[in-house]
Amino acid sequence: MACIVGGAWHIVKEPFGWARNSLTYNGHAILSYSLAGVALMAFTSGYFVAFNDIAFPTELYGADLGQFSKVQFTLCATFLVGHVWHALKSKDEYGVLK
Secondary structure (H helix, E strand, C coil): CHHHHHHHHHHHCCCCHHHHHHCCCCHHHHHHHHHHHHHHHHHHHHHHHHHCCCCCCHHHHCCCHHHHHHHHHHHHHHHHHHHHHHHHHHHHHCCCCC
16 A cells, blocks of 8 residues: 555655755666666565575475575576666766766
8 A cells, every 4th residue: 555655656746856866867777776676675585585484384385495596596686787787877878977
């Protein structure tokens, strides 16, 4: 419910002044911010899969949770590389890297 209300809030309201001054608003930047969030969630998920037998019991998910956590960490690395790539492309559009 909070995500829906927050999404509606951000559709209706403009960003605050500090956010407009410190964040970049173009397609690459917004995608970069999103990929950073997904990478964080993939890392957290991989950590829980690797070490939490209560949330991921071997009776339901199989005895080899290490392979599942390796997939999660691989996705984390992929999203993190995408975040860096799009952050650099965003800066390049504004001429910051030249």
